[in-house]
Amino acid sequence: MKRRYTGCHWLRLLILVSFFSVTYGERPNVLLLCIDDLRPELACFGVDYIRSPNIDQLAAGGRAFHRHYVQAPTCGASRYALLTGKYGPYGNGALFQRGKKLKADPKSVSPSLPAWFRQHGYATVSVGKVSHNPGGRGGGNWDDDSIHEMPQSWDRHLLPAGPWQHPRGAMHGLANGEIRVTAGSMDVYQATEGPDSIYPDGLITDESLSQLDQLSKPDQPFFLAVGIIRPHLPFGAPAKYLEPYKKLQLPPIAHPEKPQGKTTYHSSGEFMKYNRWKRNPNTDAEFASEVRKHYAACVSYADAQVGKVLDKLKALGLQDNTIVILWGDHGWHLGEHAIWGKHSLFEESLRSPLIVQYKGIPQPGKATHSIVESLDIFPTLADLAGLPMPEFTQGVSLRSILENPEAPGHPAISYTEARTIRTETHRLIAHRKGHFELYDHTSPAGETENIAENRPELVQQLLAQLKKRLP
Ligand SMILES: [Ca+2]
Numbered sequence: 001m002k003r004r005y006t007g008c009h010w011l012r013l014l015i016l017v018s019f020f021s022v023t024y025g026e027r028p029n030v031l032l033l034c035i036d037d038l039r040p041e042l043a044c045f046g047v048d049y050i051r052s053p054n055i056d057q058l059a060a061g062g063r064a065f066h067r068h069y070v071q072a073p074t075c076g077a078s079r080y081a082l083l084t085g086k087y088g089p090y091g092n093g094a095l096f097q098r099g100k101k102l103k104a105d106p107k108s109v110s111p112s113l114p115a116w117f118r119q120h121g122y123a124t125v126s127v128g129k130v131s132h133n134p135g136g137r138g139g140g141n142w143d144d145d146s147i148h149e150m151p152q153s154w155d156r157h158l159l160p161a162g163p164w165q166h167p168r169g170a171m172h173g174l175a176n177g178e179i180r181v182t183a184g185s186m187d188v189y190q191a192t193e194g195p196d197s198i199y200p201d202g203l204i205t206d207e208s209l210s211q212l213d214q215l216s217k218p219d220q221p222f223f224l225a226v227g228i229i230r231p232h233l234p235f236g237a238p239a240k241y242l243e244p245y246k247k248l249q250l251p252p253i254a255h256p257e258k259p260q261g262k263t264t265y266h267s268s269g270e271f272m273k274y275n276r277w278k279r280n281p282n283t284d285a286e287f288a289s290e291v292r293k294h295y296a297a298c299v300s301y302a303d304a305q306v307g308k309v310l311d312k313l314k315a316l317g318l319q320d321n322t323i324v325i326l327w328g329d330h331g332w333h334l335g336e337h338a339i340w341g342k343h344s345l346f347e348e349s350l351r352s353p354l355i356v357q358y359k360g361i362p363q364p365g366k367a368t369h370s371i372v373e374s375l376d377i378f379p380t381l382a383d384l385a386g387l388p389m390p391e392f393t394q395g396v397s398l399r400s401i402l403e404n405p406e407a408p409g410h411p412a413i414s415y416t417e418a419r420t421i422r423t424e425t426h427r428l429i430a431h432r433k434g435h436f437e438l439y440d441h442t443s444p445a446g447e448t449e450n451i452a453e454n455r456p457e458l459v460q461q462l463l464a465q466l467k468k469r470l471p
Contacts, residue, residue, distance in 0.1 A: 027386065028321050028385055029222045029224070030222070030223045030322070031224050031225075031309070031313060031322050032130070032223070032325050032327065033225075033228070033306055033309065033325065034082075034128075034130050034225060034227040034328075035329070036075065036227070036229050036230065036328075037232045037233070037328070037329065037330065037332045038299065038329075038332075038353055039328070039332050039334070039353075040328070040352060041296075042059075045066060045353060046066075049248060049251070050300070051296075051303070052299060053307070054303045054306045054310060055303050055326060057307075058324060059355050060364070061361075061364050062356050062358070062365075063356050063361060063366070063368055063402055064353070064368070065354040065356075065370075065401075067368075067370065067371045067409070068353065068374070069351055069373050069414060070328075070331075070350055070351075071413070071414050071415065072415055073342045073350055073416065074330065074342060074416075075132050075329055076091060077091055078329045078330050078374065079095065079130070079329055080094035082113070082329070082378070083112050083130075084110070084112055085113060085379060085393025086110070086375070086394050087413075090415055090417065093132075094132075099148055099151050102151050103151060112150055112152075113153075113378045114126070114150070115150075115152050116382060117223040117381075117385070118152075118223070120387050121221065124153065124154045124155050125154060125156045125211050125224050126154045126156070126157045126158065126225045126227070127158045127204055127208045127224070127225070128201070128204035128208070128226055128227035128229065129159075129171065129227035130225040130227040133168075134171055134204075134227065134229065136148060136150055136159075137149070137167065142168040143161075143166045143168075158207060159204070160203045160204065161200075162197075164179050164200055165177075170203075172233075173199065173236075174190055175190060176192070176194070176198050183234075185276060186276070187234060188233070188271065188274040188277070189234065189236065189290065190236035190237075191236070191237060191238070191239040191241070192238065192239060193238070193240075194239075195238065196238060198238060199237060199238065199301070201230055201302065204229070204305070205226075205228075205309065208226045211224060212309070212312050212313065221385075228306070230298040230299075231298035231299050231301075231332070233270060235294040237298045237300070241297040241300040241301045241304070242294065250292055250293070253334065253336060254336050255446070256282070256336065256337075257337070257338060259338075261450060263346075263450075264343070264346065264416060265338070265339060265344060266339065268333075268340040269341070270341050272340075282335065282338050282340075288335055291334065292334050295334060319359070320359045323381065324358070325355070325356050326353065326354070327352070327354055327377065328352030331348050333346070333349060334348075343416065344416075345415075345416060345427075350412075354377075362402075368405035368409075370401050371410060371412050371423075372412070373412040373413070374395075375394050376395035376396055376398050378390060379396060379397040380399065382397075384402075394469075396410065411423045411424075413466060418430060418431045418432065419466060421466040421469075423462065425440065425442050426438060426458065427441065427447065428452075428462040428466065436459050437450045438451050438462075
């Protein structure tokens with residue numbers, strides 16, 4: 001029998017077509033939230049004493065990656081990997097070096113993550129600390145408009161410095177416009193009474209909200225990156241964020257002993273420089289507890305800024321057509337292995353939060369424990385946005401894990417001057433001149449017992465895997 005299309009059929013067809021044009025026809029926006037020095041110490045990552053309601057809510061509607069590893073445990077090199085999708089030099093100047101090369105010979109450098117979106121019709125804006133220098137300029141105060149950290153990437157690369165005078169001032173700023181003259185003359189932690197805007201992230205967030213207003217016009221999709229500076233040192237946040245932690249008894253620090261033998265242990269130089277009180281958190285339990293509580297307050301302050309940006313996205317009606325991704329640029333030791341800082345190749349330095357949320361994600365709120373790395377973010381976003389795949393990147397799209405949290409990941413590689421590979425069961429660290437650390441993550445000893453001498457065949461096997469990816 002010949003099928004007749006009634007008015008009712010046409011109406012259904014119309015609804016179906018409009019659904020697909022909203023869901024798939026328009027390019028989705030991308031909102032990338034970068035948080036500086038954020039450990040995966042959030043309620044949604046199982047740390048129940050931390051107050052992070054906004055990030056928790058993001059995780060509840062998306063996918064939290066509990067085993068996301070960064071390429072490098074320092075800001076500049078880690079952000080290089082995120083923003084280029086490639087392994088790069090170890091150092092905070094990594095993106096500036098690339099920028100110089102790009103200026104000299106544009107064909108010698110592949111497009112950055114924002115440049116890829118820009119080339120495909122997106123408006124691209126960066127506010128705060130997204131690349132290494134907030135605002136993306138070089139020079140003594142990081143405001144020299146002739147030196148760009150990421151040429152050709154952003155329509156606007158912004159940092160509102162306010163009373164901190166310039167981006168370098170904001171990066172290390174404390175309350176009410178205090179800027180770093182020497183780290184040794186600043187408080188390592190601080191909690192001053194006042195609104196969010198008495199610390200630099202308040203201004204970064206206000207600027208982000210205003211950028212969202214401008215970008216919300218429907219004629220062009222956007223790629224907005226917002227970089228929150230806290231919980232980076234010095235640990236200053238408005239007093240109200242410290243309040244919930246003041247009387248808290250914190251859980252003990254895991255493996256607080258200095259590791260034996262040759263490792264990537266370091267003596268917490270950056271932290272100690274700020275520490276004008278010269279108290280040693282490894283021998284002064286009361287001070288250690290204060291440091292940890294102020295770090296937690298900075299996490300809650302950063303979380304509140306994330307909340308404002310997400311609320312704005314909703315208020316503008318953009319949440320259904322925006323991929324939101326939250327990324328920590330690396331972890332931070334709060335006393336584990338007797339380190340107060342980053343820069344090691346231990347788990348505490350290399351593991352950081354990664355959360356991806358978009359409308360229609362299967363099994364929202366279900367976390368994944370598959371191993372992934374920051375390199376994967378560029379191809380993932382291109383894939384989700386329906387852009388051509390950036391074949392020049394060195395990671396893989398995480399679409400399979402976004403669609404199924406049980407889907408397998410892959411070993412993660414990271415580097416300082418030494419290099420490391422993390423598999424499901426082990427971590428191998430290869431130092432120059434052939435010294436190895438091998439840790440068994442299936443054993444309670446974890447990264448406190450180097451078993452390299454007992455397992456030479458496994459050392460060679462993991463080394464071969466590592467060299468294949470990072471010769
Ligand atoms: Ca950092």
